[in-house]
Every structure is written in C-alpha cells, then in structure tokens.
Amino acid sequence: MRIEFLGTAGYHPTATRQTNCILLHAAPDAAFVLDAGTGMHRLVGKDLPARLHILLSHAHLDHVAGLTFLLDILYKQECEVTLHADQKTLDAVQNSLFNSPLFPLKWSHETQVLGAEQAIEGVRVRTRELDHPGGSRALRFDWSDGKSLAYVTDTVGNERYWPLIAGVQVLVHERNFKDGWEEIAHRSGHCTSAQVARAAQACGCRTLILTHFNPLDHDDDLLDTSLEIGAQVLVSRDEMSFVL
Numbered sequence: 001m002r003i004e005f006l007g008t009a010g011y012h013p014t015a016t017r018q019t020n021c022i023l024l025h026a027a028p029d030a031a032f033v034l035d036a037g038t039g040m041h042r043l044v045g046k047d048l049p050a051r052l053h054i055l056l057s058h059a060h061l062d063h064v065a066g067l068t069f070l071l072d073i074l075y076k077q078e079c080e081v082t083l084h085a086d087q088k089t090l091d092a093v094q095n096s097l098f099n100s101p102l103f104p105l106k107w108s109h110e111t112q113v114l115g116a117e118q119a120i121e122g123v124r125v126r127t128r129e130l131d132h133p134g135g136s137r138a139l140r141f142d143w144s145d146g147k148s149l150a151y152v153t154d155t156v157g158n159e160r161y162w163p164l165i166a167g168v169q170v171l172v173h174e175r176n177f178k179d180g181w182e183e184i185a186h187r188s189g190h191c192t193s194a195q196v197a198r199a200a201q202a203c204g205c206r207t208l209i210l211t212h213f214n215p216l217d218h219d220d221d222l223l224d225t226s227l228e229i230g231a232q233v234l235v236s237r238d239e240m241s242f243v244l
Contacts, residue, residue, distance in 0.1 A: 001025055001147060001244040003172070003209075005236045007039015010154075010176050010190070010212040011062055016219060017238050018042070019062040020153060020212050022172065026053075026141065027121035034139065034151050034172075039238060040066025040073070048079040053120055056085035057153055058136040059092035067093060068103055081109040084120070086137060128164040130155035132189035140164050147244050150203075153212050156186055157195025162202050170244055171205040172236075174212035179224045181214075193224035201229055211236040 002025045007018030019037030026032045030051040033040065057063060070081065083093065090111050098107040112118075114137065117126045124142040129135065136154040138161045150165040153174040165171060176190035185192050190212075191199075200208040208231050213222060222235050234242070 001143065001149075003149070003242045003244070005039075005211065005238060005240045005242075006042040007037045007066075008211045008213060008236045008238055008240075009037075009062075009215050010174065012215055013038050014215045017213065017215070019065070021066055022151065022211075024141070024149070026123055030121040032120070032123075032141075035063040035153070036066035037062050038065055041069050042239065043073045044069065044075075046073075048073075048077050050079060051121070052079050052081050054081065054083045055114065055125075055139060056083070056089050056093075057130075057139065057151070058132065058134060059085075059089040059097075060134065060154070063154070064089075064093060064097060067097065070109070071105075082112055083107075083109060084112045084114045086135075087113050088135065126164060128161045130161055131158060132156065136189075138164055140168060149244060150205075152199070154189060155191060156189050157191040157198070159202070162199060165199065165203040165205070168203055168205050170207045170209065170242075171200055171203060172209045172211055173199060175210040175222070176212055176214050178214075178217065179226055194226035197226045197229050200231055200233075205231050207232045207234065207242075209234045209236050209242065
C-alpha cells in the first residue's frame with residue numbers, strides 16, 4: 001500500500017502546501033481519498049483506478065473544497081466515485097456545498113454513511129468521533145495482511161480516540177500548532193506537537209507522519225523537541241509518498 005500526500009496544510013493553501021488530501025492506494029482497482037481539501041486538484045490528469053472512495057473526516061472547507069474539482073478529475077476517466085462520511089457531513093456536502101449559490105451543480109455520485117465499523121474494498125475501516133468544533137472523525141484502516149494505518153485530524157489533544165489507534169503501525173496525525181500555542185489549539189479544536197507525541201507514544205506506532213500544518217509555520221521549523229520519540233517521525237510535504 002502506498003500513501004500520496006496531495007495536500008498537507010490546514011485552513012488555507014500556501015505557496016508550497018495545499019489543504020489536507022491524501023491518496024491511499026488501498027486495494028486492487030480501488031483507491032481511498034482521505035479528505036478532499038484543495039490538494040485534490042493534484043488528481044486532475046492522473047490515471048485513476050476503477051473505483052475511488054472518498055472518506056471525509058468532517059465538512060470544514062479545508063477538507064471538502066476539493067470535491068468541487070471532480071468534474072475535471074473525472075474528465076475522460078472511467079472511475080466510479082463513492083463518498084463516505086457521517087450523515088451530517090453528507091448533508092452539508094449535498095445541501096450546501098453542491099447547491100446554489102456556492103456551486104452550480106448537484107452532487108451526482110454515490111454516498112455511504114460512515115459508521116463505527118465497515119468493510120470497504122475488503123479493508124476494515126473503523127472510525128471514532130473527535131472533539132472539534134462541528135465534529136470530526138478519526139479513521140483507521142486494517143488490511144488482511146496485518147498492515148494498519150490511522151488518520152487523525154482536527155481534534156483537541158485528548159485521549160478520546162486513543163482506543164481506536166492502539167497498536168496501529170502508521171499514524172498520520174495533524175500537528176496544526178507548535179508547542180506554546182496550547183490556548184488557541186484548544187479553542188480551535190487542534191493539537192500541539194507535545195499532544196501528538198503523547199498520542200503516538202500511547203498507541204505504540206512504528207511511524208508517525210505529521211500533516212495539517214498551520215499555514216503560518218515555516219517548512220524548515222516544524223519539528224518541536226517534544227516530537228523526539230521512539231518512533232520514526234516524518235513531516236509530510238505535498239506530493240510526498242510513503243509505502244506501508
């Protein structure tokens with residue numbers, strides 16, 4: 001399985017980063033897109049598999065704006081799209097984002113409500129609610145060969161989701177704020193470096209990949225000393241790939 005980071009910023013794009021979007025080559029003839037931020041534009045002109053499953057953590061614009069790019073993404077492609085999210089997020093996409101005056105066309109692809117546990121393309125997919133204004137969901141993927149990955153973004157730094165990520169091999173986790181920004185992190189529903197480090201150590205992951213960075217952060221100053229943990233720690237960058 002291969003992960004491609006299409007967008008790695010939170011809130012808004014920068015000169016070097018689009019907002020959160022990950023392409024996960026999850027199964028033969030199928031791929032998962034984890035969140036649909038502006039990084040989703042990188043799928044335009046890319047050879048797509050027969051089936052594309054888009055899984056949304058929540059409906060904030062930096063995670064869903066890229067859905068409106070699907071007209072160009074699917075141009076001359078034979079690809080079936082299914083959107084997976086909780087009911088509140090599906091309603092926001094269908095009734096608000098894909099509706100006048102925001103967008104001229106209605107949502108025209110399949111939708112599936114994302115529950116606590118389901119199988120998608122033979123992959124076990126589990127979710128857990130997170131503490132974030134308006135709500136959000138963490139996602140965990142387990143394959144039959146024992147590989148596992150968790151995707152956690154837009155959450156305060158608490159222990160609510162730790163049972164979901166326990167024992168996961170690869171943890172992709174937001175690090176929206178550096179240490180010292182705890183007050184705004186809590187108010188906006190995000191994590192600091194030290195809070196991410198605690199989660200990674202608690203779950204025992206082999207690799208921690210940081211994403212969803214504050215656009216005001218400089219790319220050469222993203223690793224606080226609190227992130228010096230036993231696991232491999234990687235800073236995601238747009239168009240970076242990682243093989244599970």
